[in-house]
Amino acid sequence: MSPLIAVRDARVNITGRPVLFDIDLAVDSGEFVALMGANGSGKSTLVRAVTGLRPLARGQIELFGTPLSGFKEWHRVGYVPQRASAASGVPASVREVVTSGRLGRRRLFAPLLKTDRRAVADALDVVGLTERVSDSVATLSGGQQQRVLIARALAGEPDVIFLDEPTAGVDLPHQHALAESLGVLKERGVTVVLVAHELGPLAPLVDRAVVLSQGRVTYDGVPLRDDDVHVHHHPRLHRHDHTPHVGSPLDSLQRERR
Amino acid sequence: MIELLTYPFMVRALIAATVTGLAAPAIGTYLVQRRLALLGDGLGHVAVTGVALGLLTGTSPTWFAVLVAVVGAVGIEIIRERGHTSGDVALALLFYGGLAGGVLITGLAGQSASRLQEYLFGSITSVSAGDVLVTAALAAVVIVACVGLLPQLFAVSQDEEFARVSGVPIRFYNLLVAVLAAVTVTVAMRTVGLLLVSAMMVVPVATAQQLTRSFRSTLGAAMVLGLGTALGGLVLAAYLSTLQLDVAPGPTIVLLSLTGFALTWPVGAWLRSRHPVSSEVMGV
Numbered sequence: 001m002s003p004l005i006a007v008r009d010a011r012v013n014i015t016g017r018p019v020l021f022d023i024d025l026a027v028d029s030g031e032f033v034a035l036m037g038a039n040g041s042g043k044s045t046l047v048r049a050v051t052g053l054r055p056l057a058r059g060q061i062e063l064f065g066t067p068l069s070g071f072k073e074w075h076r077v078g079y080v081p082q083r084a085s086a087a088s089g090v091p092a093s094v095r096e097v098v099t100s101g102r103l104g105r106r107r108l109f110a111p112l113l114k115t116d117r118r119a120v121a122d123a124l125d126v127v128g129l130t131e132r133v134s135d136s137v138a139t140l141s142g143g144q145q146q147r148v149l150i151a152r153a154l155a156g157e158p159d160v161i162f163l164d165e166p167t168a169g170v171d172l173p174h175q176h177a178l179a180e181s182l183g184v185l186k187e188r189g190v191t192v193v194l195v196a197h198e199l200g201p202l203a204p205l206v207d208r209a210v211v212l213s214q215g216r217v218t219y220d221g222v223p224l225r226d227d228d229v230h231v232h233h234h235p236r237l238h239r240h241d242h243t244p245h246v247g248s249p250l251d252s253l254q255r256e257r258r
Numbered sequence: 259m260i261e262l263l264t265y266p267f268m269v270r271a272l273i274a275a276t277v278t279g280l281a282a283p284a285i286g287t288y289l290v291q292r293r294l295a296l297l298g299d300g301l302g303h304v305a306v307t308g309v310a311l312g313l314l315t316g317t318s319p320t321w322f323a324v325l326v327a328v329v330g331a332v333g334i335e336i337i338r339e340r341g342h343t344s345g346d347v348a349l350a351l352l353f354y355g356g357l358a359g360g361v362l363i364t365g366l367a368g369q370s371a372s373r374l375q376e377y378l379f380g381s382i383t384s385v386s387a388g389d390v391l392v393t394a395a396l397a398a399v400v401i402v403a404c405v406g407l408l409p410q411l412f413a414v415s416q417d418e419e420f421a422r423v424s425g426v427p428i429r430f431y432n433l434l435v436a437v438l439a440a441v442t443v444t445v446a447m448r449t450v451g452l453l454l455v456s457a458m459m460v461v462p463v464a465t466a467q468q469l470t471r472s473f474r475s476t477l478g479a480a481m482v483l484g485l486g487t488a489l490g491g492l493v494l495a496a497y498l499s500t501l502q503l504d505v506a507p508g509p510t511i512v513l514l515s516l517t518g519f520a521l522t523w524p525v526g527a528w529l530r531s532r533h534p535v536s537s538e539v540m541g542v
Binding site for chain 1: 293406410472
């Protein structure tokens, strides 16, 4: 059987500059893969190439055994973009944003069916936002908005889900909530491909880590501890946190007090 | 006063105001959602050239305006998609080119500036029966598309990349929004004029979202507000004209709409203060 995702000899250029070189990667159904590496290593670009958002300069990508150019079953693919906010120029409720995840499975001009409503309700349940369903997404915290975007991808009932830095800028309690949601997906047999700088509470879920460095795969195997991914030249006295749990110095005081 | 409302020219004006009041905020909601609130303005300026071409050739200014505005809208969308020029500069170039071209061609056509002014600031009370029919038909297309394709247009405007990975043909829907906006500009042309078109597309949406929490309710409330201010402004202008005050309907509609926003904004500010955005950091 062909792998769920097959990347062969892939090269991606951004404005003429190569960002990914000679990438070969195969992900089987049911795997939970973390794409890791420093900023600018190409891990997000790889996910964007596999989801068809970035064209390849060379090589080939197949999803479910079909080359990307002829791939039609996009309803089987869930995508959670790296995004600080789910809000836009006009208020949108949590229900509306999550329901837009059903689009790949809905017919034109057709009303919402019972199966659509059930999938939306289930997705909200998995991310634990059922009681915020009528609220405007703009009133949610950053971590909650990230979970809305995950619920939106889940609502399409995908067989594979790509998450681009879901933990970036999300505080620790929300990272734990995220880990719980992804744990449910893993149990259901959904293939998960996750871009992360650092795994944190997600570490126990990860079956396989693929580390990228300067556009090439430098490691592919069992997950490493966070410290091993980032080579440090100085002996350190304490564990350094790469993803700050706060975005500005003023917020830290508030959080400590909670 | 009541008698005034039954005059044939006034009935035609009321019909034009009704369809414009409903259609402009419908497409306007998507424009505001994509942070393209000024697109209507740009298309309005481009349509001036279309009107002038209609005057020059002695044919229909309305259809020429539709044609040129649609071409302009597709052009803007292609520039936006390619991302070569920043969107606002591209819009600005179209603003000036459209307006200058329109004024120049009107002069060449031997038409006075006052003829063009009918289109720049609207002349709803001089709308012909044929114009009403065209306006109503075009507005109906806009309303049906904006309401019927809400799931698709919402998703594409909310998060283009997500919609693309969902398999939605985003280029088609992006072009559709641009073309609908262009059509709406010409629909509203006779009511408030090309220079004030954008107000009817944007102000009711800005007012509605002071009070709403969802996209659907914003769209609905904006259409109700648009209808209310279009009819209210027209009737108010008609009433003031019976008092020997020379008040044009177009600006009256826009100012009434802005008054609505001014009155609603404090309520929205108060609501937002009750549900502040969580203090948690919003991303990186």
